[in-house]
Amino acid sequence: MLWLFLTVPGLLCAYFIVMRPILHAIPILKSFYIEANTFWGKAWALTGRSVTVIWGLFLTGIGTVFQCLDPIASALGDPDLKAQVIEALKNNPQYLAYTMIGISTITIVARLRSMGKS
Template sequence: MIAKIKAACLHSMTIAWSYCIALAGALASIVDDLADALGDPGVKDQISAAIGDVKVTGRILLAISVVTIIARLRTLRRTS
């Protein structure tokens, strides 16, 4: 199992971390919809008070993840 995860991340902790950031960004982007589906709008207000607009935060995290993956793949290509 760990070998498959390492292969998916190209044996790079930077890419693994980027995948974690992308997952957090995706979850932040859909937290509004999940809160509405669960019928608890208070959760959305609490999260918004803690980190600001969750959709914008999710998009920023996704953008950071994409830039990090592209930069790491570029350096992996140079060293190979």
């Protein structure tokens, strides 16, 4: 894991110092870099201007955080947080149902928005 902390900063520096100016000079990518000049502009351009893709990535992030909840909770001082969340959902299954209804509603609305644009 230590190698990761040592190589990632070097790779980032290499990208920003060497690769980024080269990519800006390529004619095909000039329009992309003009459109995606800010962080949110890049995120919007990389997702293909699709709310559905952004929503899918958001749900993937939530799933990843829930998967890594035990190590995160241990670092924050509550080693059995995942068990507490599961117990709360077991005692109140309607919360899980409300969450699934909300997720499916947002997914349907995002998909209909994407379909309406084309």
